[in-house]
Amino acid sequence: MAQWGRRLNKQSSAAAAVALTQPPVRKTRGGVHPSRELIIVTAVVVVAVLALPWMHPGYRLLSFAVTTCLTAIVLYGMAVPFGQAGIMSLGYAGLMGFGAYTAAILSRDLGMNMWQAMPFSALVAALFAGLFGLPSLRISGHHFAITTWVMCELLRITLVNGGKFTGAATGLDLPPTGKAFGLDMDKLANAYLLVAAFMLLSMLATYLIANSRYGRTLRSIRENEQLARSIGVNTDLHKLIAFMVSGVFAGIAGDLQAYSFRHISPDLYGGAVSMYFALMVMLGGPRTLFGPLTGALIVTFLPEVMRIDPIDSRIAYGVALIAVIMLLPGGIIAVTERGYQWLKGAARRARRGVSPPDVDSSPA
């Protein structure tokens, strides 16, 4: 069974080399152009996401949709250091917490609103993301992951024991956002649209980062750090920047979360939540365009829509995660995409009657 897993990994690497490290592309000289399929799927996703309020989802489902989008923003941030640079951190709930509490405290003490607080939330979270990420320069993957989990828990404990300043275990409340872009933010549907727009923006941002020179640099660090250094890549600096970028996403998500639900408390930002973030991003696939969104959807939204018992669904997530790690590298989207490519190849073969598709040219 180990052989099977290994063979899958190798088979996938050639076909997936281009497909996985960045979204599906038509191979052309001198640049990356999204393939037609990608554009179509993206358009469908954008429309579906934005059209949700008009499908009469009901208050409960809508609020889960808001949470899903907020989570997806954090996950798209995670895709930068994790998906591209290959470093896993279990501290993201804490970073979101920094963003949320910054927004809440600024609102309470300085009267700032959501938009004014946003740059500060992003900045604080980015700074702590860099701080959380510093140990990764010295210690290896699993040790580092444990360190970040511990740091996240430390934050939670500090929040609980922070007395009046942090609101202790009860947490803090926030005032209403008022109007934004002419829409009344008290209506959940409008809050959802705002959050969904940010989510789509973060999807775009991650896509641009992944396909930029910076994304390539991060991938080189993941693939072979020593080689990257020998050609002049400052690996330490780039890793830290990757963390800080992911912090920006988490901070903004925290700010949005605080104002969407108007109440935050420490248990939203503990190590267990971070673990669920990691689970989601691995399930969906950290290196694909729709992976993070899919992961957030499956874990946060789907059980509500399908009315699955929350306990059962958690058992399913755990099993799915194990399955993904052991058998389906790259996450669900990557597997779906591979399946789709295979189907395309099969259809092409059937039409032309030629043998092996070019996609599977690698030796096992």
Place this chain on the structure above:
Amino acid sequence: METFIQELVNSLSVASVIILMGIGVTLIFGLTGIINFAHGEFLMIGGIGVWVLVSNGMGYIPALLISVAFVAVLGFLLERGLFQFTLPHPNNGFMASMGLSIVLQHIVIRIWNSFQKSIPEPLPGAWQIGEIRFIKMRVIVVLITAVVVAITFLTISRSRYGLALRASLADRQTAALMGIPIGRYITAIFTYGSAIAGLGGALTIALFPITPFVGSEMIMLGFAVSLIAGLGNVAGVVGAGLILGLVQGLSGAYGTPEWTTAYTYGLLIVILIFRPQGLFGGTMGPAIE
């Protein structure tokens, strides 16, 4: 003064459970390189097993033995069915074990519920020596732990067999070429470490009520003591576990329990960053090629 000594003794029992967790983690993580985030769930299952059996009329001792055996079998199956395939990529094992801990926790919640479970004191009462009362069950926990520590120390840390074991695991390629059954050693250590965690759980429920989440609470302490002491260092785990357990127990009695965990975590971070091989020296986990 008497109260203090009493608290000290009580804290020893807390320390014992932490030590049992720590030994499992340090042996498994340090020697085999398998990072099992679900190790805490073995403790939880050990405790829940005892609860199920005792609630259905079984005596405590047979319940303990059966639970520990059950956890051992579970550990064996998981190593064979899951972890052995992640050995070349320990990070995958780590992530898969995160999923595993969620699965195990929620299976237990599904079958029973997430509320506290407890059993009647198996050995009620206390021994009185002078002014100090030694609660009998706590003393038993400490004694059993001491026996386990002794066995572990003698077989793995000190004996020739243990030395060969550790050497083989440190250089698997050579050992494999020499025909040493590394796979079996790894399975054996994993099973042993998991069984000890189960024992810890079975002992814990005799002292306090537990919930299905007790595993997550304990796993970090287990990681903390083993990483602080140095992976693979059983004596170090005992030392670190004693200190940590005493501090936890005493602060529970006298002061602020939440901050104790915070200080432990803080110390863990400092150690991981500045002295990853631990305070008393150990491996950093087998080398990852």
Place this chain on the structure above:
Amino acid sequence: MATVLEISGMRKQFGGVVALAGVDVTIKSDEILGIIGPNGSGKTTLFNAVCGVYRPDAGQVRWNGADITGKTAFEIGRLGIGRTFQQAMSFPSLSVRENVQIAIEHGSARRDAATQRWSTPEDLLGFVGLEGFADESASSMPFGNLRRLGVAVALGGRPSQLLLDEPAAGLNDAESAELVQLFRRVHQLGVGVCVIDHHVQMMAELCRHLIVLHFGNKIADGPTEAVVRDAKVIEVYLGAQS
């Protein structure tokens, strides 16, 4: 413009093993220098100490007069000192084109270098003979091509001096001969070439200047014809070969 990499008094010890016991090597870009010696003589350690993989215990490294001892690996890469590694290194799951593209994007900015002629990955791949493989993933390449890719990646960094660590290890005679041609072409561009290898015949053909290391000591340093006939060298290394 010629460059000089001067290594003086280089010492490196690992526990009880002295890998380099005070070695002086001067690497000039205008001649192809070869470093040979039995396994364990310290050749790779020398490169590693120069390139920032290890910190030397003692000694100095000067690059065109400037002291660069103890600089980190990426700083050395930026200065225009490129290297390849004993094990064939690449970015495995990235495409061949991306491998080279990353190197080009991070390459040193020496304006007058002939290596600036490679502005796209395709140019560089063409130079090393890997044009047809641009879209293949690096991990799917046969070993000979992987070795070439390693050289291409190092070249992408626009080095003024290349340090090649056993670039022909694992290649057959035909493949080694092709590599020799490639190194000659690289040298003709004005890039310094310094090679560690065991193939004595290949080294004798390729290099005009040979250095022989033995247990961390330099036992010969001079024109190839002379070194090959040096009695000490024959006894220690070439004698064992024949």
